[in-house]
Amino acid sequence: MKNKKDLNWTTLILVILLVAASFLAGKYIEKSKKNPGEAQNKNVLSVNASPTPVPTMEPLATTIGHFSVTKDEVCKKDEKPVIYFFGGSFCPHCQWNHPIVQKVAKEFADQVIFRDNMDKLNDLSGDDKEVYDKYQAIHGGAVPFLVFGCKYLRLGSGEDMQAKDGGKAAEEKNLTALLCKLTDNQPEKVCSSVKDLVEQVK
Numbered sequence: 001m002k003n004k005k006d007l008n009w010t011t012l013i014l015v016i017l018l019v020a021a022s023f024l025a026g027k028y029i030e031k032s033k034k035n036p037g038e039a040q041n042k043n044v045l046s047v048n049a050s051p052t053p054v055p056t057m058e059p060l061a062t063t064i065g066h067f068s069v070t071k072d073e074v075c076k077k078d079e080k081p082v083i084y085f086f087g088g089s090f091c092p093h094c095q096w097n098h099p100i101v102q103k104v105a106k107e108f109a110d111q112v113i114f115r116d117n118m119d120k121l122n123d124l125s126g127d128d129k130e131v132y133d134k135y136q137a138i139h140g141g142a143v144p145f146l147v148f149g150c151k152y153l154r155l156g157s158g159e160d161m162q163a164k165d166g167g168k169a170a171e172e173k174n175l176t177a178l179l180c181k182l183t184d185n186q187p188e189k190v191c192s193s194v195k196d197l198v199e200q201v202k
Helices: 001-033 092-107 128-134 168-182 187-202
Strands: 061-063 067-069 081-089 113-118 147-148 154-155
Touching: 081 092, 081 128, 081 168, 092 168, 113 128, 147 168, 154 168, 168 187
Parallel strands: 081 113
Antiparallel strands: 061 067, 067 154, 081 147, 147 154
């Protein structure tokens, strides 16, 4: 008889614990739906947090290197077009594209301002944040995202796995041609090597 009473108490305690666990799980799920950010891992890099809704953009024309062409004025600082790279080392496509963008930007060091935002997505401020937020409808928080003078935009890298070098040479030429278009073909010794491509840029 004593074993039967112990079994009844054990069963009752287990039922109470299951009911309590179900109740707490329900509350957690309800809270997660109201505040989805609180249920996420705090170590996850959130790159698409936007304080205000972003209007969708009309479809854009495209040009060489799979860049979109905006109708925006060329954004400049100190009379030089500003080039933005947004990416992170967590992204293999960013790791592929970043050194190419750096190399090309270095060739135009006197003609452009290069804003290198590799691994800075959570710390954007000033013009970097303004430009990143302005084109939220295009990148949706994904990277790599390139903005060349606010005139040419691209989400993604220029990788081409069918090319021997993965597309690095073509990417370098395309980026160079876009910068030549923005700088009126300066420096001449750099731009003369991609003259045909510059003529294709819209």
